[in-house]
């Protein structure tokens with residue numbers, strides 16, 4: 001039949017296919033080594049006690065029998081459930097105002113909703129301390145209750161999770177088919193009926209997804225409860241105490257496994273929801289264009305202004321406090337709190353560490369994610385291999401940062417691990433951050449790549465042009481906006497993240513977010529606020545730079561974008 | 564001795580999981596001919612084209628290009644140019660950049676070659692534009708120029724005209740034909756539009772469900788369809804169900820027709836006749852029927868009439884009547900009309916599933 005010996009003696013050019021396959025294998029291995037194996041390590045570690053003796057499920061039994069820990073479970077669940085109940089309706093109303101009303105300033109409010117993303121989750125907690133703490137300006141509003149505990153945690157988490165819920169719900173609400181509304185109106189359905197029968201069902205997957213995402217973010221967040229939790233223990237702070245405080249790795253691993261449960265559930269729910277959401281919108285849908293309704297639009301504007309004002313207020317509080325000489329007695333503006341060396345021996349070096357971490361994460365992460373997504377989605381490499389890599393690229397989404405950090409300790413710190421040299425360096429921080437934020441970036445890249453004509457690579461092959469030439473000359477330029485988005489996403493998240501790096505930093509590589517934590521721990525709240533604000537300034541600056549770059553790019557490529 | 568075919572496909576089978584998209588397809592393509600793959604959507608035309616291109620390699624079978632076995636070679640080691648339905652122009656490169664993409668020439672030679680190609684497809688001087696600034700038909704021609712730039716031995720076109728509106732399509736049909744005649748390049752075009760295939764191709768390959776039903780000249784395909792499927796798919800056709808009464812006679816309802824049927828008596832068959840072959844002027848005495856015009860549809864140069872024939876019951880006969888004829892005989896709905904079904908034009912196929 002088909003033979004390898006060819007008449008004409010022309011060599012078979014397998015070089016290209018081989019290299020593409022090798023690329024896919026490397027990507028898959030990378031994801032296995034940096035996601036799957038560490039997770040395996042955490043599972044294994046949970047079966048050993050603190051003296052490294054195998055104890056089976058004894059740690060789990062101990063966990064269930066330790067009243068303090070089971071109380072934490074209930075505390076965590078209660079705080080997460082309460083936050084979710086508050087945030088999701090708020091975010092739904094906000095997203096509804098942005099997408100379904102004709103109120104002015106929608107773009108501005110959309111941007112303002114993203115403010116919390118620029119800050120580490122420690123920041124809202126610090127701001128709350130300034131507002132409602134023992135020396136807080138609004139202490140009287142607490143009516144004798146303490147902000148340290150569940151109240152503070154819930155308010156802080158609402159701030160921290162709000163933008164995530166708004167993002168999900170904005171997407172869910174913007175995919176509306178105008179014809180459904182026209183049909184309903186023609187059939188005489190009133191406004192409430194249209195809302196209940198079209199809007200809500202249309203956004204149901206978004207709502208489910210938002211509920212799971214918010215719940216998971218709260219239950220796995222460590223920053224807010226650490227700063228403002230007081231004696232109110234939750235699982236995330238327990239992990240930290242068990243591992244960093246008591247060096248009880250086995251028990252830390254057990255708590256980590258428990259934290260994995262809601263994250264995996266959220267992951268599955270989100271996955272199912274997204275598939276269904278796609279199916280809701282057919283190619284022939286007509287986009288919904290909201291009509292002017294003075295009363296409704298006014299109400300929406302008022303609501304959004306109030307919410308955005310609160311977000312700005314919390315951020316502004318931290319900014320203001322960071323500039324005060326001696327809160328709350330001497331409010332003379334000063335930059336003294338930005339002289340970090342007086343609070344923390346690492347001084348400014350942790351800020352520079354964070355900057356290095358962010359730049360490396362953005363560069364390495366963007367390159368790996370984009371080339372990886374291209375190999376998976378576009379390259380003519382072996383399809384079964386691509387299918388495996390595609391699954392591997394999704395897994396990081398199901399792993400909370402704390403669990404990832406723990407897993408890395410167990411995996412890279414293990415004496416048998418040949419990759420142990422990565423531990424204690426900047427590399428492990430960069431790697432963990434890239435992995436932590438891999439999936440969202442990957443999906444952004446995939447979306448951009450799917451918008452390109454399916455046959456670019458085929459055309460390239462027929463013209464005997466190497467596939468990577470086309471990658472560089474066509475694919476990358478066409479996807480530049482998405483590539484920039486990915487780089488910014490990595491940068492900002494690397495700047496603000498605490499959860500994974502708090503387990504992995506070494507004295508020489510301590511990042512700014514951890515410095516915030518340390519200073520707050522040491523009672524130097526002003527320094528902590530100042531460092532948190534440095535993170536905000538940097539993230540905001542980089543975002544502004546991104547906006548300018550995008551604008552320039554848009555103008556320079558106008559010639560070929562014109563359609 | 565007949566000359567070696569330029570492209571030879573032998574026993575090409577392509578499966579996707581459990582689904583067989585191509586079933587043991589064999590085909591010879593002559594050097595320099597214009598071949599069309601014609602068939603309904605989903606019959607495997609694109610799949611076969613991509614097998615030839617090496618983009619989706621066959622599961623089984625052999626592809627020989629110009630005497631060379633390329634069955635297992637990657638696309639870049641084969642010699643062809645391809646135009647996709649979407650054109651797949653690179654939007655960030657100018658027209659010049661697109662056309663020059665596969666060229667490995669010095670600057671000046673490249674410029675000259677691109678200009679020559681653009682002139683050839685009727686777009687001289689548009690090298691500096693971007694694809695987004697061109698109309699669909701112009702983009703199509705840029706894609707054609709890009710595919711032809713390295714002077715490939717084989718040109719593959721996958722539904723190149725289907726995304727264009729009717730007028731542009733007619734114009735481009737002629738232009739592609741002319742280009743083929745001028746360059747003499749072996750060309751395979753995929754289409755689901757039978758008119759396109761009939762007007763453009765030297766030979767047509769009619770495909771159905773992953774197999775080739777018939778290969779022949781447009782005239783062959785139209786006048787002598789080899790299967791019930793081809794008869795039904797290409798052109799308008801009366802499809803009348805009947806039973807073989809005896810050799811050479813088929814019974815349709817209450818009607819006996821003389822025709823060339825070699826099926827065994829008793830077999831269920833379909834008798835096929837083109838509407839334009841229904842004889843109205845001076846009908847013969849063989850296969851003569853008394854018909855009543857039920858409706859007439861005006862289609863410009865001719866009228867399409869639905870004829871009721873009493874012995875056929877509910878079954879209607881379609882006949883195309885030229886405008887002249889309609890005028891001369893003053894035909895209209897309700898008129899009685901003697902017609903005959905010419906024996907040599909009737910084609911008989913065993914009924915589907917038989």
Ligand SMILES: Nc1ncnc2c1ncn2[C@@H]1O[C@H](COP(=O)(O)OP(=O)(O)O)[C@@H](O)[C@H]1O
Nearest residue numbers: 579582584602603604605606607608609610611
């Ligand atoms: N990548 C694929 N995976 C599975 N089935 C496919 C794939 N590509 C094509 N098919 C199936 O093969 C059949 C033939 O497809 P195609 O060759 O594109 O038809 P067409 O004649 O319309 O060009 C169709 O039923 C199609 O669904």
Ligand SMILES: [Mg+2]
Nearest residue numbers: 608609610722
């Ligand atoms: Mg097709």
